[in-house]
Amino acid sequence: MASGSSSLMWFRKGLRIHDNPALQHAAKESNCVYPVFVIDPYFMEPDPNAFSPGSSRAGLNRIRFLLESLVDLDSSLRQLGSRLLVLKGDPGEVIIRCLKEWEVKRLCFEYDTDPYYQALDIKVKNYASAAGIEVFSPVSHTLFDSAEIIQKNGGRPPLSYQSFLKLAGQPSWASSPLLTTLSWLPPVGDVGTCEISNVPTVKELGYEEIGQDESTPFKGGESEALKRLRESIRDKEWVANFEKPKGDPSAFLKPATTVLSPYLKFGCLSSRYFYQCLTDVYKNMKWHTSPPVSLVGQLLWRDFFYTVGFGTPNFDRMKGNRICKQIPWNDDDELLAAWREARTGYPWIDAIMVQLRKWGWMHHLARHCVACFLTRGDLFVHWEKGRDVFERLLIDSDWAINNGNWLWLSCSSFFYQYNRIYSPISFGKKYDPNGNYIRHFLPILKDMPKEYIYEPWTAPPSIQAKAKCIIGKDYPKPVVCHDSAIKECKRKLAEAYALNKRLDGSVTEEDLKKLRRKLEEDENPESNTSRTRQKLIG
DNA sequence: CTTAGGTTGCCCGG
């Protein structure tokens, strides 16, 4: 590339300076670089009808996190003599217009495996190659190249973590240092007639501000990510001894994990840099934990789901998804709403759902509990409905990981032991017998004695009165009886699994309809979900 | 066909 050419650096994820090969390439031998972020109405258009503030696809917490990340990126770019150019509109159209208007010779952006970006990137790449523009789109969001791993496995993604580990091996860059700083950037060129703005505020995007009590304590941006990374790895013993399943899901003043996931989601933190920092800590320790439970193991889980998601058509749906069991989930919007709005009557479940709405983040095991409760454990609601709620509200929501975990928790794929059900009463109690987590996120129950806080409907009326929390008035009764609900769910899953086995992966809508009818006919009236609900409410 | 392996269930007893 001749000197005197201009490059366009298209930021989508990868909102960072460190370990950003696309940005490094854009800077190389260009006399000007246009760093662009496009505000995409698909994710950012306010939806007044959504069940909580935000757009139809993103809650306000994640939108704010993104804007904070952009402000931080802009400030870092300015320190390097550049700035962030923010544009609005359909990203494909906007980028193509910029390429034309600015006579860009080179387009650089991080490769993205999400279906939305796969479709978008094809359009832009097609235009660029027809116009003779060089396109550089490196894999740097993940540790490994998903396509390469799938190819190594004969064209199909590995479906277990262990087989993924064997295929993946050591990342190619593991032992060579990553470029973590830039000393300068070429200046931004003339922007012509393109409408450039600064990073907007939530208000400028058309959202009402929400109170601090309702918003996430986690701030977006690369600076915040690196600060959080340093704090996380400062305690070397903690890093070396980290075991994910041993973490306490009820810890909220000091979460049991790093809470780096939202930074990895937006690429404020490079997963590869995180990986190198962790292996550096391991080198100086006598012993350390290993995947799947170790911290490096968590990064590998992320890559595992990226790979399966990339290699599986219709990964985010039940229908047409090769690896997904076809299950006759019910379509009960009332139960879904009770779950989403934190009024199932199970304080452990509801507190987690409040933390989701307010913080946009919960511990991994807390996510397990509510996902299991919504789907195979208690309510038997379709996992896609829960997936949508998580996808919208989580500040770290990530297409591959979120869908992968919902497939997992609903026993639709990867994991099939549907008799192992999280108890909405005893699971939380074992970590937090006093119910401090519940008291914090559900203050209506703050004076409930600890003997009853996980099942307040069993508290005698005098105790409820003293705690100023009458069950059925101030806090709901349980929407279902857990003991009978799990029996029903297990029965339905056994039947559904048998059907999937019999029809060997070709279950039609008609087959599911038939099974639904059969399940209703066989239903034991005493453990009927709706009857149980009536019995408890009425 | 059998068998081993699969991130992370619950309950009980020591």
Next chain:
DNA sequence: CCGGGCAACCTAAG
């Protein structure tokens, strides 16, 4: 805090 019993699934390898 750990181990075993409980009840018991699917998938992949041989």
